[in-house]
Amino acid sequence: MNSSKFFFPCLVLMGLQYAASAQPLENILVTGTYSPRTELTSSVSVLDAHEIASLDKRHVADLLKTLPGLLVEEQGGPGGLTSVSIRGGEANFTVVLLDGVPVNDPTNTRGGSFDFGNLNTALVERIEVVRGAQSAIYGSDALAGVINIVTRRPEMGHRQSLRADVGEDDYYNLGGVAQGRVQNFDYTLELATRDDGNPVPGSRRNSDSANLRAGWEPALGHRLTAGYRYLDGERKSFPEQSGGPVLALNDDLDQVDYEDEVLSLSWRWAIRDAWQSQLSLSRFEHTETFDSPGIPPFFEVPPNGNETDFTRDQAQWVNTLQVREVVQLNLGGDYRREEGDSAGYVEFFGDRSATDYQLDRDVVGVFAHLTASPLQRLLMQGSVRYDDPEGFDSETSWQAGSRWAVTDVVSVALNWGQAFKLPSFFALGNALVGNPDLQPEQSESWDAGVNWSPLSNLSVGATIFFNDFKDLVDFDDASFRNVNRQNVESQGVELQSTWSPRAEFSLRAQATYTDIDVKGEDTVLTGRPEWTAGLVAQWRISEAWDTVLDYQYTGRQWSISRHTGAEVTEKLDDYHRVDWVARWHPVNQWQFRVAVDNLLDERYETAVGFEAPSRALRVGVVYTH
Numbered sequence: 001m002n003s004s005k006f007f008f009p010c011l012v013l014m015g016l017q018y019a020a021s022a023q024p025l026e027n028i029l030v031t032g033t034y035s036p037r038t039e040l041t042s043s044v045s046v047l048d049a050h051e052i053a054s055l056d057k058r059h060v061a062d063l064l065k066t067l068p069g070l071l072v073e074e075q076g077g078p079g080g081l082t083s084v085s086i087r088g089g090e091a092n093f094t095v096v097l098l099d100g101v102p103v104n105d106p107t108n109t110r111g112g113s114f115d116f117g118n119l120n121t122a123l124v125e126r127i128e129v130v131r132g133a134q135s136a137i138y139g140s141d142a143l144a145g146v147i148n149i150v151t152r153r154p155e156m157g158h159r160q161s162l163r164a165d166v167g168e169d170d171y172y173n174l175g176g177v178a179q180g181r182v183q184n185f186d187y188t189l190e191l192a193t194r195d196d197g198n199p200v201p202g203s204r205r206n207s208d209s210a211n212l213r214a215g216w217e218p219a220l221g222h223r224l225t226a227g228y229r230y231l232d233g234e235r236k237s238f239p240e241q242s243g244g245p246v247l248a249l250n251d252d253l254d255q256v257d258y259e260d261e262v263l264s265l266s267w268r269w270a271i272r273d274a275w276q277s278q279l280s281l282s283r284f285e286h287t288e289t290f291d292s293p294g295i296p297p298f299f300e301v302p303p304n305g306n307e308t309d310f311t312r313d314q315a316q317w318v319n320t321l322q323v324r325e326v327v328q329l330n331l332g333g334d335y336r337r338e339e340g341d342s343a344g345y346v347e348f349f350g351d352r353s354a355t356d357y358q359l360d361r362d363v364v365g366v367f368a369h370l371t372a373s374p375l376q377r378l379l380m381q382g383s384v385r386y387d388d389p390e391g392f393d394s395e396t397s398w399q400a401g402s403r404w405a406v407t408d409v410v411s412v413a414l415n416w417g418q419a420f421k422l423p424s425f426f427a428l429g430n431a432l433v434g435n436p437d438l439q440p441e442q443s444e445s446w447d448a449g450v451n452w453s454p455l456s457n458l459s460v461g462a463t464i465f466f467n468d469f470k471d472l473v474d475f476d477d478a479s480f481r482n483v484n485r486q487n488v489e490s491q492g493v494e495l496q497s498t499w500s501p502r503a504e505f506s507l508r509a510q511a512t513y514t515d516i517d518v519k520g521e522d523t524v525l526t527g528r529p530e531w532t533a534g535l536v537a538q539w540r541i542s543e544a545w546d547t548v549l550d551y552q553y554t555g556r557q558w559s560i561s562r563h564t565g566a567e568v569t570e571k572l573d574d575y576h577r578v579d580w581v582a583r584w585h586p587v588n589q590w591q592f593r594v595a596v597d598n599l600l601d602e603r604y605e606t607a608v609g610f611e612a613p614s615r616a617l618r619v620g621v622v623y624t625h
Contacts, residue, residue, distance in 0.1 A: 030100065031148040032130035032137060033381075034330035034369050035276070035320040040130070041381045041401030042415055043069070043447050043463050043494070047127040049152075054538055054548045056581040056595050056620075058171075058196070060124060060149065061116040065552050066534050068494035068510040069131050069465070072116075073527030076244050076610030077203030078196030079237035079254075082117045083110065086131055087465050088490030088514045088528055089144030090472070093421065093443070095134065097148040099213075099227055101262050101282040104141060106424035107308040107340040108288075111473065112141065118231060118260065119149060120192050122163060122175050123211055126150035131465070131494075133419035133445040136383035136399035139336070139365050143419045143443040143469060151211050151229075154179040154186045160625050167595075167618035171197035184217040199613035201245040202253050207233030221270035231260040242295045243563030244609030252293035261285045274322040284312045294347070300562040306344030306355065310425070313337045330369040337362050340425035346432055357429030361422070363389040377405035387420075392440060395420045409453050413463075416446040427473050427482045435482045442470045457500040466491040487519040504540035509533075524558040524569060531555035531574075547582040561608035568608075575604035575612075591622040 030036050032044065045067045057063050061082045064070045071085045083091035091113035096103050106112040127149055134142035158180035165173040175192035188211070195206040213227045234257045242248045266280040291305035316334035323329050337360070344355035367385040374380070383399040401415035423438040449463035472486035492514040500506040511533035516525055534552040541547060555574045560567060578600050583593040594617070601615040 030150075031097070031128040031146055032134060033371075034137070034318045034332070034367070035328070037371070039379060039403070041379055041403045041413055042134075043131040043413070043449060043465070045069075045129045045496075049125045051538075052121065052124055052127070054546070054581065054583075055536070055550060055579075056548070056583075056593060057121055057579070058597065058618075059117060060119040060121055060127070062579075063121065063124075063127060064116070064129075064147070065532075066508070066510070066536055066550065067129060068463075068496050068512045070129065071512075071514070071528050071532065074606040074610075074612070075240055076237060076606060077198075077200030077613055078117060078205040079200075079203035079235040080117075080607075080610065081110070081115050081240065083113045083527075084116055084147065085528060086129075086145035086147075087445075087467055087492070088488075088516045088525075089443075089467060089469060091527075092424070093141070093143035093145075093441075093469070095138050095142040095146045097146065098229065098262055099151055099264060100148065100280075101264050101284055102138075102141070102312065102314070103260070103262065103284050103286075105286045105288075105308075105310050106338065106422075107286075107310045107342055107426055108424075109426055111424040111427055117205055117235070118207070118233060118258070120173070120175075120194055120207070120209055122165075122173060122192055122194075123151050123190055123209065124149055125152040132415055132447055133397075133399065133417035133443050133467075135387075135395070135397035135419035136367070136385045136417060137369070139334070139363065139385065139387050139397075140389065140395075140420060140422045140440070143421050143441065144445075144467065151213065151227075152177060152179060152188050152190065153213075154181045154188050156181050158182075161622055163620065163622040165618055165620035167197070168616045169197035169199040169613075170195065171199070171616070171618065173620075186215045188213040199616055200611060202251065203237045203245075205233065205235040207231060223268045225264075225266045225268075227262070227264040229260070229262040231258075233258055238610070239292050239295055239301065241301070241560050241562045241607070242609070243561050244607065244611070246605075246611060247561065247563045247609035249296045249563060250293070254290070254292045256288065256290050258286065258288040276320045278318045278320075280314075280316045280318075282312075282314045284310075286310045295562050297565045299565055300567065303347040304345060304355075306342050308340065308342045308344075310340045311338070326373040328371045330371075331367070333364070333366040335362070335364055338425075340429075342426070342429070344430070353432065355431045357425065357431060357434065359425045359429045361390045363387055363422075379403045389422055389440075392422060395440065411451045413449045413451075414446075415448075417444070419443045419445070423473060423482075433475060433481050438473060438482060439471055439484050441472050441484070444468045458498070460497045461495070463494045464492075465494065486521065488516065488525070489519065490514060490516045506538045508536045508538075526558045526560055526569075529555035529557035529574070544585050545582070548580070550579045550581075552577050552579075559605075559608045563609065570608050572605050572608070575602050576600070577602050577604075589624055591624075593620045593622075594618070595620070 061072045085091045092111040096114040104112040131145040160178045162176045173194040177190040179188040190211040193208045209231045211229045215225045236253045238244045264282040268278045287309045294303040295301040314336045318332040321329045339360040341358045345352045365387040369383040380402045385397045387395045399417035403413040405411045421441040445467040447465040451461040453459045467490045469488045471484040474486045476483045496510040537549045580599045581595045597616045
């Protein structure tokens with residue numbers, strides 16, 4: 001890449017960054033490590049319960065847009081797929097966790113990327129993001145990073161609340177929660193139902209969900225926890241790349257019904273003061289029925305559909321040893337079993353061809369993770385992991401990082417890591433395009449960051465990153481199947497700043513520049529703009545009133561359409577979006593709020609022919625007892 005092309009935007013952004021500001025985010029606690037910590041060397045971001053409630057977004061993806069380095073790709077309205085990529089990688093290069101349980105589905109056509117439209121923001125208490133190659137911690141799939149969605153945790157005593165949100169275009173989100181903690185027992189039970197309405201023609205999604213968590217400390221040094229989440233939903237939308245409601249040649253829609261179940265169990269035992277052991281078991285199951293009319297004139301995308309059933313069972317054992325006061329060692333192993341079953345079809349000129357497959361695989365892994373502070377101002381971390389996946393060669397992943405407080409106001413960090421991703425079941429087994437000879441995709445990444453905190457209420461940071469993705473799975477027109485061939489490099493800079501000039505007012509700014517180069521090919525990657533930026537302003541007007549204004553900028557990005565019967569690549573216009581929220585707390589038990597999404601009624605497309613929802617009003621109420 002031309003160096004001037006890279007460093008000039010860096011300098012411009014760094015200059016802007018010193019003028020930006022925001023409220024400090026909490027340090028990461030449970031993601032990117034085998035045992036909870038208050039600090040990591042990796043590049044991390046955290047959205048806590050206060051900020052999630054203040055932003056009051058419709059979708060989790062809208063929350064993620066406020067963080068640097070995360071690129072959100074949307075397919076029009078709520079019924080379309082919503083995926084998130086980190087630092088220019090594919091969306092399926094990101095491991096998505098729900099309370100620590102991986103929920104990526106390798107049977108889908110996107111190679112295992114997660115649809116963030118499935119998550120209800122009302123159930124989310126915390127979001128933790130770790131950027132960079134993370135296979136040394138999480139094994140397969142974490143080529144670009146990890147996003148961990150954490151649901152609500154109980155406090156002492158008992159608490160119950162009911163909430164209702166309604167809005168234009170038949171939108172509603174209703175739910176309730178009961179949670180509490182008494183002596184050695186705690187619990188959380190949440191129920192929710194949501195209908196995203198019809199803000200965009202032909203795009204709709206509704207779902208029902210339940211979330212149960214319980215914890216018990218039967219004896220000193222022992223803690224048992226259990227969790228269960230259920231989701232049942234359906235969505236409708238114009239087929240992806242069909243030209244959407246603006247350009248599609250007919251109004252036939254994709255129809256999708258899906259169901260998720262997540263079960264987790266864990267036992268933590270403090271064997272000695274310097275030795276803790278934790279055994280964790282989890283299961284993720286996703287079933288889906290998908291039917292698509294295709295894209296006329298059907299040469300590129302004929303009618304197709306499938307019924308899939310995927311299950312992932314995982315067991316992990318972690319031992320945390322405090323070797324010395326400044327040295328901590330994590331040792332352990334895990335086992336993963338994945339099973340995928342798909343009954344599908346593709347229809348050519350009235351004749352259906354089966355695309356069925358049934359695959360399973362086991363992966364056994366062992367790992368070691370070291371954290372040390374040899375000096376008071378120096379934090380060092382390193383991980384090594386060995387995975388033995390069934391049907392593939394073994395993989396050894398490494399990761400190392402350091403964070404050094406150079407002075408009381410300046411700190412620097414440097415990180416490097418390797419990662420791999422096993423081919424998805426769809427890429428391996430689909431009877432039409434699958435290739436059982438595919439090899440794992442690989443990545444190597446590094447980042448270097450600096451943080452400056454000249455005042456207790458002001459922090460400014462910049463991080464330069466580089467990713468090298470190799471052997472990426474791609475569709476080959478000549479052989480009409482998936483092959484390993486692409487080599488993609490992404491590099492750029494992430495800038496963020498926080499400032500609270502007064503206790504009742506804060507600003508948080510972020511900006512990201514990403515340059516992506518597909519080596520040896522004259523092609524572009526869709527859904528990944530070079531520039532994104534944002535500014536969140538929070539103001540507590542009085543004891544009873546507070547308000548948030550969120551501004552987000554998304555630069556021009558490439559998008560593909562096939563509505564003409566051939567693949568056409570277009571560059572979408574950049575856009576500016578402003579969301580506004582106000583909350584009123586007349587008494588402790590009641591909270592009322594009003595939100596306006598897309599306040600300035602910006603007209604823009606998130607894909608060719610898929611217009612984003614226009615300005616929409618929402619109102620809500622929460623009663624807590």
